[in-house]
Amino acid sequence: xxxxxxxxxxxxxxxxxxxxxxxxxxxxLAKIALALAQALDDAPAALAVIEDCKADLSR
Amino acid sequence: MRPKGRGDLESLYFTxxxxxxxxxxxxxxxxxxxxxxxxGPVGMIAALTLAKYGVRSxxxxxxxxxxxxxxxxxxxxxxxxxxxxxxxxxxFLKTSLGWTTxxxxxxxxxxxxxxxxxxxxxxxxxxxxxxxxxxxxFLFDAVAESDLIDLRxxxxxxxxxxxxxxxxxxxxxxxxxxxxxxxWVLAADGAHSRVRTIRGKRLSGENYEGRYVIADVxxxxxxxxxxxxxxxxxxxxxxxxxxxxxxxxxxxxxxQLALDESAEEATQEQTVRDSVASVLAEIGHTGNWDxxxxxxxxxxxxxxxxxxxxxVFFVGDSAHxxxxxxxxxxxxxxxxxxxxxxxxxxxxxxxxxxxxxxxxSPERRGATLDVFANASKSTRFMTPPTLGWQVMRDAAxxxxxxxxxxxxxxNPRQMTPYTYLDSPITLSSDDAFRAGPELGAVAADVALxxxxxxxxxxxxxxxxxxxxxxxxxxxxxxxxxxxxAQGRAADAYGxxxxxxxxxxxxxxxxxxxxxxxxxxxxxxxxxxLNRTEAAA
Numbered sequence: 110x111x112x113x114x115x116x117x118x119x120x121x122x123x124x125x126x127x128x129x130x131x132x133x134x135x136x137x138l139a140k141i142a143l144a145l146a147q148a149l150d151d152a153p154a155a156l157a158v159i160e161d162c163k164a165d166l167s168r
Numbered sequence: 169m170r171p172k173g174r175g176d177l178e179s180l181y182f183t184x185x186x187x188x189x190x191x192x193x194x195x196x197x198x199x200x201x202x203x204x205x206x207x208g209p210v211g212m213i214a215a216l217t218l219a220k221y222g223v224r225s226x227x228x229x230x231x232x233x234x235x236x237x238x239x240x241x242x243x244x245x246x247x248x249x250x251x252x253x254x255x256x257x258x259x260f261l262k263t264s265l266g267w268t269t270x271x272x273x274x275x276x277x278x279x280x281x282x283x284x285x286x287x288x289x290x291x292x293x294x295x296x297x298x299x300x301x302x303x304x305x306f307l308f309d310a311v312a313e314s315d316l317i318d319l320r321x322x323x324x325x326x327x328x329x330x331x332x333x334x335x336x337x338x339x340x341x342x343x344x345x346x347x348x349x350x351x352w353v354l355a356a357d358g359a360h361s362r363v364r365t366i367r368g369k370r371l372s373g374e375n376y377e378g379r380y381v382i383a384d385v386x387x388x389x390x391x392x393x394x395x396x397x398x399x400x401x402x403x404x405x406x407x408x409x410x411x412x413x414x415x416x417x418x419x420x421x422x423x424q425l426a427l428d429e430s431a432e433e434a435t436q437e438q439t440v441r442d443s444v445a446s447v448l449a450e451i452g453h454t455g456n457w458d459x460x461x462x463x464x465x466x467x468x469x470x471x472x473x474x475x476x477x478x479x480v481f482f483v484g485d486s487a488h489x490x491x492x493x494x495x496x497x498x499x500x501x502x503x504x505x506x507x508x509x510x511x512x513x514x515x516x517x518x519x520x521x522x523x524x525x526x527x528x529s530p531e532r533r534g535a536t537l538d539v540f541a542n543a544s545k546s547t548r549f550m551t552p553p554t555l556g557w558q559v560m561r562d563a564a565x566x567x568x569x570x571x572x573x574x575x576x577x578x579n580p581r582q583m584t585p586y587t588y589l590d591s592p593i594t595l596s597s598d599d600a601f602r603a604g605p606e607l608g609a610v611a612a613d614v615a616l617x618x619x620x621x622x623x624x625x626x627x628x629x630x631x632x633x634x635x636x637x638x639x640x641x642x643x644x645x646x647x648x649x650x651x652x653a654q655g656r657a658a659d660a661y662g663x664x665x666x667x668x669x670x671x672x673x674x675x676x677x678x679x680x681x682x683x684x685x686x687x688x689x690x691x692x693x694x695x696x697l698n699r700t701e702a703a704a
Contacts, residue, residue, distance in 0.1 A: 112576050115576075122556070123548075123554075123556040123557045123560040126560070165566045165567075
């Protein structure tokens with residue numbers, strides 16, 4: 110993905126979280142993750158991302 | 169602010185001069201073509217630009233010396249061209265620190281190194297660090313050499329009254345009060361502009377929550393002139409820290425305040441000392457350091473709707489307040505001063521009609537809005553304003569430790585000069601170009617066998633001619649620069665035999681023709697200057 114496209118997605122996610130509000134943010138992000146996994150159509154790759162993202166959550 | 173026991177102007181490295189209100193009172197009320205309120209960097213650039221074209225001005229400054237702290241420290245490449253045009257660049261080059269590189273860290277690990285464009289065709293570095301006192305000192309040295317600039321220290325503007333063909337200023341100093349009649353007024357009196365208040369104008373826009381303490385320390389610290397940004401460092405969990413090297417062993421440390429930290433508490437000397445010490449520990453500095461100066465800052469994007477109010481023009485911070493992260497506050501202010509300076513000079517000298525002045529506000533306000541768009545991106549990353557930006561920023565930083573592409577989201581995007589594409593004095597011309605600086609952009613520089621292409625530009629308008637071209641009827645005051653139809657310059661300008669560029673006094677491209685026709689250049693010039701006859 111180009112940097113420009115990455116940035117567009119980044120901004121859309123930030124604006125989306127603010128649009129749904131803090132009470133729905135977690136559910137909203139989980140829906141996005143599931144929908145993107147379906148679009149990816151590659152379960153092993155999706156599972157790898159799910160595992161990778163556990164890293165560096167806190168110091 | 170400075171440590172206890174030191175006065176506001178007792179610096180570790182800079183000796184403040186003390187200036188006085190004018191003692192010779194005889195001609196204070198003599199009418200002046202231009203009165204400039206505020207002798208900061210912006211006001212002095214405007215005065216020097218006017219003087220370059222032979223126009224007198226009176227500079228009115230409330231204070232009796234230069235700025236109390238280092239404040240605006242980053243001077244961009246295009247500002248160095250402005251300084252050079254005014255004959256003031258040598259002192260800046262001698263003292264400032266040029267730089268090209270920035271590094272961002274997340275929890276102590278480097279996630280990004282960016283380099284700003286810099287190559288053999290660039291006469292100046294993309295950025296230079298220099299404390300604002302030196303910026304003002306060096307500009308003042310140039311102002312003091314000019315017979316055309318009358319700088320009055322310790323002088324406060326108390327009123328502005330529109331009169332036919334001018335503005336009457338009320339001025340007050342320690343020795344008395346008087347009136348000064350000016351054809352035009354430039355309000356360069358800063359973020360808290362008195363002139364703006366008197367004229368009843370208000371800035372509008374957004375205030376961001378993010379607040380920073382900016383602190384200067386003097387220390388022997390071994391690190392090149394590279395801007396460092398620390399995200400979520402151990403010394404300020406969840407916050408951001410910026411570190412810049414300045415001349416005289418001065419280091420600027422900016423650190424973000426948490427939402428529950430009050431500015432009052434954060435600017436207490438002991439709090440600043442503790443905060444600075446923790447940052448220095450984080451970057452591995454174990455030697456001595458002295459606290460020099462500190463202040464507090466919050467990110468805003470505010471501007472006037474119109475930078476002109478009759479015969480009053482707002483320049484610099486009086487017209488716009490921008491976040492520090494794009495380093496455009498000072499640099500855009502200097503460009504404002506140059507822009508209104510040359511245009512007023514053209515009108516006052518009879519080289520252009522008054523309509524030329526109508527282009528100031530759209531051009532410079534356009535530049536401000538462009539800064540807002542870019543600086544808002546940086547600000548959202550440096551000080552996320554809402555939950556959405558906070559969550560995404562933190563996610564990008566967390567991923568950046570294992571996914572280098574995510575680190576690019578931390579790139580602060582220091583800006584390039586604004587392109588005046590929509591300006592009323594940028595002319596549409598044929599669009600056959602596939603390369604070269606676009607309409608309204610700043611002219612490209614090119615390294616020549618000796619020196620640079622811009623060294624040969626004229627003081628006013630310059631016409632670049634590649635190969636042979638018909639310049640029938642061109643005003644002889646315009647500098648014509650003939651260049652080969654092939655070679656480095658032709659490549660940089662996307663030129664062929666017969667290509668012509670018309671360049672303004674501030675180096676922006678006013679018009680360009682891949683194949684010029686007879687009379688076209690003079691016609692364009694006439695359109696820009698709004699005159700019906702060719703200049704003699």
